[in-house]
Amino acid sequence: MSETVLYVIPSDPYFQPDQAANSRAVAQVEELVPDALGDIETDLSDALVFVHGTGLESVSCPACGTQLDFPGWWMAAMDEAFRDGSTTGLAVKVPCCGSDTTLNDLVYNVPSGFARYRIRVWSPNRRMLDDEELAGIGAALGRPVRQIWSLV
Structure with missing residues (x-):
């Protein structure tokens, strides 16, 4: 249950x-x-711990609103951020419009x-x-x- x-x-x-x-x-x-x-x-x-809501299914760019490749691009960005078990930083450049943002500031379909x-x-x-x-x-x-x- x-x-x-x-x-x-x-x-x-x-x-x-x-x-x-x-x-x-x-x-x-x-x-x-x-x-x-x-x-x-x-x-x-x-x-850092990633805390996600139930039903996480998509991630969008906070700058242009484009839905990002999830889990493909997002998982690769997560792997880079948490390489070797330590946080190298949450900064990312989104592939849609090239904006600089963070994994924390991406728009998740459920609060995360x-x-x-x-x-x-x-x-x-x-x-x-x-x-x-x-x-x-x-x-x-x-x-x-x-x-x-x-x-x-």
Whole structure:
């Protein structure tokens, strides 16, 4: 049986909060998911992690909107970024229009992103967070945040 997981990650994939900011952000999330059926956890990592929503099927260019070769070009870009188990950087040049961007800033068909820090809520028992709620978590954390919903 699948379980719904809500991830809250900073928009800046390299950001890691101090303990006070982490505590404020977790407290904010706890207020927003009072009926969660599972735990609320945080992860801090030296390495970037790709956090993707359920149903990831396509990736588009943020500059021109062209749908990119997925998984072909995208997987090659991921392999380059994570060669030898270390992050060489998320910067990419998209093949459609030649724009410089990052893997984090590509337009995924479902919210997705990279993070060294994430808040994970198991079975949040609610619908998506609205912009005001996300802004509140971001203010507590000290950085804007994204939400990603996944089934595991």
